[in-house]
Amino acid sequence: MRSYLDFEKPVADLEGKVQELKALSQSGDAVAIGDDISKLEAKAAQALIDLYAKLTPWQKAQVARHPDRPHAVHYVGQLIEDWTPLAGDRNFGEDAAIVAGLGTFRGRPVAVLGQEKGHDTQTRIKHNFGMAKPEGYRKAIRIIELADRFGLPLLSFVDTAGAYPGIGAEERGxxxxxxxxTQACLRAGVPVVSVVIGEGGSGGAIAIATANRVFMLEHAIYSVISPEGAASILWKDSAKAQDAAMGMRITAQDLSKFGIIDGIIAEPVGGAHRDPEAVVTAVGNAIEKALDEFKSKSPDEIRKARHAKFLAIGRDLKA
Incomplete structure (x- = not known):
């Protein structure tokens, strides 16, 4: 069963009627309803196109958090061959909120980091809803330094509401x-390519996204704080998250205008969850193109280009 967001109710009603008619047509009834099904399918498809052509920032936030949206493990599973997962920070323990390892991307040996939220209750608890603890970021440092030592391009898939804010995490630094x-990303002499595949939350996201190229999926969001968190601070009411989202400029389209990100990867109409294979392929194509840009560059050139990219952010903005 497909999961629908609250604002998708008109589309849900139409697609529900299509399914009812299809079930009726398979029940052996002699009523010819093929034309009715086709008309309803066309109407539902157009309704979806119209709806997604004018999403608000808050609606985009809901799409970015959709439970059926492909997560980091899906991208790793389909884009990375010869996958060898690596675990632990060699200090405290393993943090499943960040998946890490080595593999091959379209013929290139690469290192990979990804924030994994999980797709059901069991996996969400296992991965702590994608909110990494210090040991998760120390594991990321291990992988970044390993990639730098062996000259492996680094790919990262960002999808987190933010770093875990628990007492234990704070006690462990x-x-x-x-x-x-973040510093390890800046120091790396290999190309770093990051893709915000869902939600990019604050320092928890930028810790693995301080990259030469940062891309966002069309309906992903990226911000210094969640809309709910901003609403709690500004109005002492998290229920005003929709108002906060409107003013925070969290969408890929806004961030591209500001020069925060380097490109937007299109999603199928209705969001990435409606055609995960197409989205994974599009992400792979964007990563491949970005890596090709750095083929002939030295480690020092790659490092300097990354520094220049982040130092330039905000310089040309007008109040």
Whole structure:
């Protein structure tokens, strides 16, 4: 069964009627309803196109968090061959919120990081809803430094509401771990390509997304705080998250205008969850093109280009 978001109710009603008619046509009834099905399918498809052509920032946030949206493990599973997962930070323990490992991407040996939210209750608990603890970011540092040592391009798939804010995480140095992971990205002499596949939340996201090229899926979001968190601070009411989202400029389209990201990867009408294979292929194509840009560049050139990219952010903006 397909999951629908609240604002998708008109489409859900139409597609529900299509399914009812299809079930009726298979029940052996002699009523010719083929034309009715075709008309309803066309109407539902157009309704979906119209709806997704004018999504608000808050609606995009809902799409970015859709439970059926492909997660990091889906991209790794379809884009990375000879996958060898790596675990642990060699200090405290393993953090399943960040998946990491080595593999081959379209013939290139690569290192990979990804924030994994999980797709059902069991996996969401296992991966802590994609909210990494210090050991997760220290594991990321291990992988970044390993990639740098062996000259492996680094790919990262960003999808987190933010770093885990628990007491234990703070006691083990959450802020320092995030800062050092960001620093490791900046120091790497290999190409780093990041894709925000769902939700990019604050330092928890940028810790693995301080990259030469940062892409976002069309309906992904990326911000310094969640809309709910911003609403709680500004109005002491998380229910005003929709108002916060409107003013925070969290969409891929806004961030592309500001020069925060380097490109937007189109999604199928209705979101990535409606055609995961097509989205994974599009992401793979964007990554391949980005890596090709750095084929002939030296480690020092790659590093300097990354520094220049982030130092340039905000310089040309007008109030």
């Amino acid at each position: 959450q802020a320092e771990a995030i800062a050092r992971s």
